Structures are given as structure tokens and as C-alpha cells.
Amino acid sequence: MKDLALITDLYELTMAACYYDHQMFDRAAFSLFVRDYPPRRRYFVAAGLEDALCYLRDLRFAPDDLEYLDRLQFFKKDFLSYLEGFRFSGDVQAIPEGRLFFVNEPVLEVEAPLIEAQLVETFLINAVNLQTMIATKASRCFQAAGERQLVDFSLRRAQGTEAGLKVARASYIGGFIGTSNVLAGKTFGLPVFGTMAHSFITSFDREIEAFRAFAHTFPHNTVLLVDTYDTVSGASKAARIGKEMAERGESLKGVRLDSGNIAQLSKRVRQVLVQAGLGDATIFASGAIDEDKILRVVRRGGDIDAFGVGTKMGVSADAPYLDMAYKMVEYAQRPALKLSPGKATWAGKKQVFRSQTPAGKLKKDVIGLRDDRLPGEPLLQKVMSRGTIAARMPSLPEVRRRFLDEFAKLDERYKVIEGCGPFFPVSFSPRLRRLQAKAALTVTRRELGES
């Protein structure tokens, strides 16, 4: 996307202008973290880091950006000249994509001269919030679906086309096998899926003619949508086509159900298929699918091989945002924090230390200061050094593998679909707690003692 530099709230620029005016060029550290769990979530799946790093690497103000800022008449010429040469020169530590993390844990930390660290706030939240939210939602569908396969069908009602693209990527990380989104297939190399809509059926004089025409054009990729008029009657026609295909040495790949009582209908459709000798055909279900509907269909004995999961996953409908924030934790080597009710922050640059049980399950996390030396695996890794990407970017299948491996280690009670499970144990290290207490006291005395 062009114009990335202006994907920012105006206040990032007014603050920067004021810092510039006052020659405040010391280094600052900011933490990106989630303040609270959305309903029914007890973990997050990290995603969006790649976008964040590419943005930081490529960030430039184009001449027409600067002209626009000049026209606003907010900014002095010397500051605009500074922006002309602006580059992000900072360091970034982050939890790799595909790993699990929890509330208050920094998923990313930026250290850079104050203006640089501040200016990038809006984009960093935007990028990591969206993909983390979606990967987390997708993982809930994955958990509900067991061994059944999931395909992203969300593009049409995703919040924009870019969101559709990012949703395809993030849901793949969260356990999906692919997407209907062709551009996502091209951009990320994801497997793409899709055959026909209801309009395909209605554009032929008869349903069976539509089925026959499709089988003729796509003998190796025929999944027939059977609910346009009546699901069971549609399945019978699909079975007839399946037999015709078999006679030609081809095979019907499957049928798709898109409305009605999926659990019940799928059983009747399976009977129809089996009776026609089409035991290998898969039954694909779509239509208002999310983790709750998957769970319901599975519990009622629905005979479904794969789900097309659309809108409700693609906008994370029951929790369409995370309470993700990017907060200053240090400036000029002083700890920084805010005390606003409900939004107080923890001072200091951090590291997260993750311990496992002897059986290899996730046991607990400790959030410590970055220079703490604590037991467990440190999760944040140096991913950018002086504005240059410092780590190899993993492939998307690698990220997905990383998610699958760690998700298997997370106890089932943190993955419940309905209601709320317990919190995964996360504590703060003694040194971090001492720093926080001291910094809060200093600030309270200074700011509330005086006025």
C-alpha cells in the first residue's frame, strides 16, 4: 500500500513536531500488548508481525505527503524538512507469529529515538490487532472442528479488501487449510477453494443441468451446491451426476450445504450419496459458520467433512477488536507509565519467560524486565536492529506449524468454546514489580502532590 506514512493519527505528527521543537531526541521504548481478554478468550495467537516489520523498514514521507502536511498549516518548515529525511532507525523485539501470548505480555517492543518510536504507533496497532484477533478467532473454529477441515470464505463481508487479504493469512496461521480469496492465494501462496454459488444454479433452466455443466467443465473439482431449492432433492440430483461421472471414470468430489439444519440434512445427504455408491464424496457445509455452530453441528452428529467459514470469523463477530495498546514504558532511561483508571500501564522494557510442565504442556509465564534472568524460554526475539530486519522471516506454513505445535501444548481448559475458562497463569517478576511500585510512587508524589 502506498502512502503508508500518512496511515497515522494526526496527533502522532503534532507530538512529533513538538518533540522536534524541543529537541527531544532521546531514545524511548514502547510496548504493544493487549489490556484485557475479549469475551470467551483466554489466549491470543500472535500474527501481523511481518506487516509491522515491512512497514518500519519502508517508512518514508513522499513529496506529496509533505505537501499535504504543509497545506494543513499546522507544521513548521524545519519539522517538515526533518520528515523528508525520516527513516525508522530503531530496534524491535517481538513474540514470533504463530506463538501464543496472554494479557499484559508485550507482543512487540520498539526502542528508538522518541519521534520515531511515537510516529509508528497507529500502524503497528492496526497491523497486529487485526491479524492477532483473526488468528485467535480462527483457532477457536479449529478447536471446535477437531479433524474436520476449515476454509476461509470471508472476503465478501470482511471489513474491506485489505482486511479480506489479512484474514485469509491469519486464519491459515490459526489452523485453516486455505481460502476462497484468489488474491490471498496469489499473494501468500495459500491453497484456494471454490466451485459455485446459487446464481450458477438459477442461471440454468434446471438444477441438474447446472450440475452437469459444471462436472463437464471441472471433472476434477466438482463440488455441487445442493440447497438452492431443496437440499435432499438437490443431493439426489448430485448423486445422479456422480454416477454419470463414475461411468466416465471421473469422480464427484463432494456436495455443499449452505442453509437449513445442517446436522440433520448432512445425515440424509450422506445416505443419498452412500446409496448411490458415492461413499468417497465429501460433504462441505457453509452459511453463518463459526465455532459455536461447528460445535453444535458436531454434537448433533452432523456428518460434515469440511466447513466454509465466512463472515463471523472474518470480522471476529463476537469480539471484533482487541483492547490492544502501544504505550511508552521508558524515555531517556527513565521508566514511564500512566495511571488513568482502568488503563494504567507497566513501566520498563520487558521479556516474557515461558515454562513447561515435565509432560511438555505450557505451565506458566512470567513477565519480567528485559534484563531479568529467569527460568523458562524467553519469548521476545530481536527482529529488527537499527531499522533493518534482523531475523529470517519464516514461511507461512512454518508459522502455522508453530501455532499447531504450541496450541497442542496448551491445556484444554484454556480453549473452551462456550463460557469462560480459567486464566492461564501469568505473573510479574519481583524486579518488575519493584520498578513499577517505585515509578508509580514517584509519579504520584510529583503529579498529585503539587497541583
Add this chain to the structure above:
Amino acid sequence: MKDLALITDLYELTMAACYYDHQMFDRAAFSLFVRDYPPRRRYFVAAGLEDALCYLRDLRFAPDDLEYLDRLQFFKKDFLSYLEGFRFSGDVQAIPEGRLFFVNEPVLEVEAPLIEAQLVETFLINAVNLQTMIATKASRCFQAAGERQLVDFSLRRAQGTEAGLKVARASYIGGFIGTSNVLAGKTFGLPVFGTMAHSFITSFDREIEAFRAFAHTFPHNTVLLVDTYDTVSGASKAARIGKEMAERGESLKGVRLDSGNIAQLSKRVRQVLVQAGLGDATIFASGAIDEDKILRVVRRGGDIDAFGVGTKMGVSADAPYLDMAYKMVEYAQRPALKLSPGKATWAGKKQVFRSQTPAGKLKKDVIGLRDDRLPGEPLLQKVMSRGTIAARMPSLPEVRRRFLDEFAKLDERYKVIEGCGPFFPVSFSPRLRRLQAKAALTVTRRELGES
């Protein structure tokens, strides 16, 4: 955005390939409409048409798109050659942006050769769904806020950067006065707003120093964020700065509250400001604002001049998607419809006729066939003819004006914020009902009589 042609579900292309194979080039008509009201909504604000039309006008398959499709090994060479020369050559009728519409009313209708009309489905839903949903949500905030001003603060947690841009545009249509989103300011000419974050305060040794520095750099745009440590104490410091500014012949523009009990705090902050002789300073509130919170703050006598409305509006948090669909209503001059439970569609090309009361209020709508001649104003206008945009694109302030005018004509009972109001009266014309009954009967006999 490049690669627009691949912003599509794979099934649009497989259907198109099959139509191509079977030489199905007759004209089809599709309707874009909303199937049902989301919770607490009783109207929609049309938005997103401009994007839809630009997409249709510019749609091309680039060489690397075609190479990608070829690599998928789904498509035959002759179909890929067809795509190489693909242009949208159809006609479009639409309800103009900014106007109100209701469930089942086509907000847009496409008429084109079958493949063209089908291929554009995914993008059209995506574009109109997002902006209509957001303009509608914004209008609810506007309704709750009365004469108080609203600014879009949603970019950071919008679902992607493109969504952030579109939200700024759509919320402006829905009654907002501007945005914090700088790129939206540049792209759409929207007024931009913003001054400082909490990190600005914490990067100075003392809060008052931060305030003083900002007033120094922006003497004409000083809105001080007062809740970093304690809101009332922050307001006192802001008042001190306001007095210093007054001595220099400048004036404090206002303060911003971002946490705590906004209604109660705003009254205390106003006292502080008035006592300091700063009666003209505005009080700006932000933090988890939506129509419900605005209403609560207003009812509790909160003394707020303007609200910064972020995440909850920007993702339409209580209703993050519309049940918007794009359905074939005619092919080769035959009416088309589907009967899937809960998703049945109305056949035929349509027009919507809107009547007003003698007092100039909106009275009722009738959905008719396009060639019906009924009383009332026909809402759908020809906006594209043979692939060329056929109407002048209105400016964004014109669209916003159109919304404000029509919204004022909509009775208050359809605009309730809490709970659900009655449905606005929308009926179907006798000719449309006859066509539908006949088409449904034909289909039922043909498809369910035979199998």
C-alpha cells in the same frame, strides 16, 4: 489498490469458466440488498457506491494475475484468453450515497452479460457492506450526540488500514465532522483533528511541562489531554497553561478527557476552566465512546462539546457486518430466484418508490418492478451505462448534506438508540408479488416435482 481483479472468491472464476465453456453470454441482472436488520437498526445509510463504480470501470486482469490463474491448473487456455480482454460493459442502477434505505431494497442493481455480472459479486458486496455499515453506525452516534460534534478516532483498531480509510469517509457521511486519520484527510479532503497522547505527557518530567511545551509549539491548536495521572488535577494544570496563553494573547482551545466517569469529571473540569476565566475552552471526551456511552454521558448531564469516537464505531462493534447479499434476479429475460430456507430471494429487476407525508416526513417505500409506474420518488438512478460512469460523482460534503437532509425527515421512532423501534413501512408492488408467486411456483414444480 492493485490486483483488484483477484479480489474475488475462486467460485466466481470457476462459474465464469463454466459459463464460458457453455457459451452462456446472455444478460443477467443481480440485486445487492440487505436481508435483515442487525440488532437495534431500522434503516441503512447508503455508502460505498463510488468505490463500486471505480472498480467496475477499471477492472482488468493483469498479466501476472493470468499467470497465477494458469498455475492453479483449474482453467483452460481459451477462458484465460477471454479474461485477458475482460472489461465490465454493463449497466448499474443504484440508490445514491447518503440516502436511507431499508431491508430488501436493492441498493444497487447490475445488468450485464452473465460472466461480467457474476465476476464482480465479491468486490461489490465488500465495498458497499463496509461503508454502509459504518455510515449507519456513525449516524447512530450522530443521533445520540445531538448538537455535540463527533470526530473519527478509529484508525488504530479498524480492521486494516484500508478499513480505517473507508471508515473515515463513511463516518463523515453519517454526520461526523472529521477524523484523526491523516491519509483520509489527504485522500478525501476531510478535516483532520488531533493533538497529543498519554505518551506525550509521560515523556516529560512533569505533566505541566508537557502542556507548556505543546502550547508553545501549537499556540492555535492546543487541546490538552488531562487524564494521564488524575483528571481534575490535570485540568487545573491545563487552566494554568490557559492563563499563561491568555497573557500572551493566545487561547487554550480545550482539554480532552479519556478515562473515568466522563459525565461527572466533565462537570468538575468545566468548573475548573470557568473559574480560570476559560469559559470558551471546549471539553473533548474520548475512550470507548459509542452511541450508548454518548447517550449515557448526555443524560447524566455531562458537559461535553465534542466526542472522539474510536474502535466501537470503526468496527461497528455491536453489529460488525450486514447480512448483505448479491443475488441473480433475472437471466436471459427469465426471472431467477432461490428458495433456500431463510435466504429466499425476490425475482426481477426492481425500483424503489419513496413517498413523503404532507409535512415532508418519510412515509413509506414500495419495492416494485423496474418498469412499475408507482407514486413516490424512484430511488435507484442509472449510474453506469455500458461500463462508463453515467452520473456526476457528488462531492463528499454533498453526500453528507444529502444524508443530513433525509435523516431529518425520518421519524424519531426509527432512530431509537436503545432497544428496537418499529419497522419503517416497506411493501412490494402487486406486479412484483405476482411475478414472484409465478416464478416460485414454476421453480417448485420443476425442481421438486421431478426428483
